[in-house]
Amino acid sequence: MTRLALTRSGGFGGAALRFEIDEDRLAPAERDELRRLLAGAGLHGLPEEPGATAPAVDRFTYRLTVEDGGRVTTVRFTELEMTEGVRELVRWIEGRG
Amino acid sequence: MCRAKPTFCTILPPHVMRRLAERGTRPVRTAAYDSVRLSERLRGARLATADFLRAVPKGGLRRTIYDACHREKLPGTIVREEGGRRHRDAHVNEAYDGLGAVYDFYLEALGRSSLDGRGLGLDASVHFGRGYMNAFWDGHQMVFGDGDGKIFGAFTRHVDVIGHELTHGVIGYEAAFDYEDQPGALHESFADVFGALVLQRARKQTAKEASWRIGEGLLVRYPKQAVRSLEAPGTAYKNALMGEDPQVGHLREYRPDDYPDDNGGVHVFSGIPNHAFYVAAMELGGYAWEKAGRIWYLALTDLLSRRAQFSDAALATIAAADRLFGDAAARAVRKGWETVGVSAAPSRAAARLRRKAA
Numbered sequence: 001m002t003r004l005a006l007t008r009s010g011g012f013g014g015a016a017l018r019f020e021i022d023e024d025r026l027a028p029a030e031r032d033e034l035r036r037l038l039a040g041a042g043l044h045g046l047p048e049e050p051g052a053t054a055p056a057v058d059r060f061t062y063r064l065t066v067e068d069g070g071r072v073t074t075v076r077f078t079e080l081e082m083t084e085g086v087r088e089l090v091r092w093i094e095g096r097g
Numbered sequence: 098m099c100r101a102k103p104t105f106c107t108i109l110p111p112h113v114m115r116r117l118a119e120r121g122t123r124p125v126r127t128a129a130y131d132s133v134r135l136s137e138r139l140r141g142a143r144l145a146t147a148d149f150l151r152a153v154p155k156g157g158l159r160r161t162i163y164d165a166c167h168r169e170k171l172p173g174t175i176v177r178e179e180g181g182r183r184h185r186d187a188h189v190n191e192a193y194d195g196l197g198a199v200y201d202f203y204l205e206a207l208g209r210s211s212l213d214g215r216g217l218g219l220d221a222s223v224h225f226g227r228g229y230m231n232a233f234w235d236g237h238q239m240v241f242g243d244g245d246g247k248i249f250g251a252f253t254r255h256v257d258v259i260g261h262e263l264t265h266g267v268i269g270y271e272a273a274f275d276y277e278d279q280p281g282a283l284h285e286s287f288a289d290v291f292g293a294l295v296l297q298r299a300r301k302q303t304a305k306e307a308s309w310r311i312g313e314g315l316l317v318r319y320p321k322q323a324v325r326s327l328e329a330p331g332t333a334y335k336n337a338l339m340g341e342d343p344q345v346g347h348l349r350e351y352r353p354d355d356y357p358d359d360n361g362g363v364h365v366f367s368g369i370p371n372h373a374f375y376v377a378a379m380e381l382g383g384y385a386w387e388k389a390g391r392i393w394y395l396a397l398t399d400l401l402s403r404r405a406q407f408s409d410a411a412l413a414t415i416a417a418a419d420r421l422f423g424d425a426a427a428r429a430v431r432k433g434w435e436t437v438g439v440s441a442a443p444s445r446a447a448a449r450l451r452r453k454a455a
Contacts, residue, residue, distance in 0.1 A: 015343075
């Protein structure tokens with residue numbers, strides 16, 4: 001059983017929004033999709049804090065927590081740091097949460 | 098001493114400098130302005146190299162609008178160029194007109210040729226991503242999402258939003274504030290201030306007639322709400338989707354540690370300098386871009402730099418007001434900062450650097 005919580009901050013508006021996904025509530029096809037996206041994102045290899053990149057003026061900053069069985073992983077990153085795999089996962093959660 | 102060697106003013110205690118800037122005779126006040134200028138430049142950040150990096154002036158407005166076709170790859174395909182015919186896609190024309198309004202504002206109200214002051218061509222991409230709820234300046238071009246249609250509508254329709262984003266570009270060429278804590282809040286605030294002025298000028302509204310809100314009509318389900326208010330920070334929106342506008346308008350509520358995911362609350366505490374501008378503009382009266390706007394612009398382009406704090410912005414805008422319009426204007430600006438609890442003294446970091454330099 002996997003649960004995801006994505007908090008999006010910043011952007012022009014600056015308002016923080018929270019998206020939540022509970023694997024138990026997903027249809028089987030969506031579960032498969034989530035598995036695929038999580039594998040593709042490689043979150044466990046990401047640092048916990050955003051790196052010192054160029055200032056992401058009015059861009060989004062994300063905080064993603066994945067609870068997978070007993071294992072909890074939290075990562076923070078800005079849009080400028082998203083790999084293609086992370087972007088796919090984030091956009092999927094935003095479209096659904 | 099100040100008259101002979103104005104730069105010595107930088108070692109005077111802040112309260113003395115402030116008094117000189119306000120009440121001294123004209124030459125003394127000029128010296129005080131120069132000392133603010135020098136000490137801000139000493140803050141290390143106003144890079145001399147920036148001048149070399151500027152593009153060669155090409156002259157005139159040159160817009161290029163691209164369609165990102167719902168992907169997140171920039172810039173996309175060219176759909177309209179300067180002087181080209183209107184496009185069947187309204188977003189393209191809105192972006193084109195919006196860039197033009199901001200260009201005209203900077204040229205006609207402030208005498209600045211495009212974002213870099215040297216006629217930089219203005220590029221923008223529309224339809225970035227799918228339901229993408231943001232618009233931003235990426236350091237090279239303007240990028241517009243379509244909004245998700247539930248919370249945010251299309252950003253292209255709002256010249257204050259475009260003015261806000263393109264002003265981030267101007268700031269990058271000028272004070273280049275660090276994007277965190279107080280310098281970051283100043284980054285956001287100057288963007289809001291000039292974004293609001295672009296809209297007021299397009300509507301020919303005086304300070305008293307203007308709504309002083311950013312992004313009115315941008316929230317799809319709450320057409321009477323907005324994204325930020327310079328008149329009353331914290332009151333722009335309150336709804337089930339977004340919660341309540343978290344902005345504050347007084348320094349006593351400055352708590353950057355509460356907003357680690359917004360670089361220390363750059364979008365929250367910009368309300369403090371925003372409200373100072375509003376009060377100053379109302380005091381000065383008339384069209385806000387004619388006096389208040391020019392004062393803030395002079396501070397941004399001539400006095401402030403990367404690590405500026407609110408108190409530095411206060412000192413700089415008061416000095417700029419005095420230089421441009423004299424005593425009464427300086428008092429109006431001072432009242433603005435007093436209203437939000439910011440005193441016009443150089444920050445401790447600035448004072449330290451100043452001592453070192455002396």
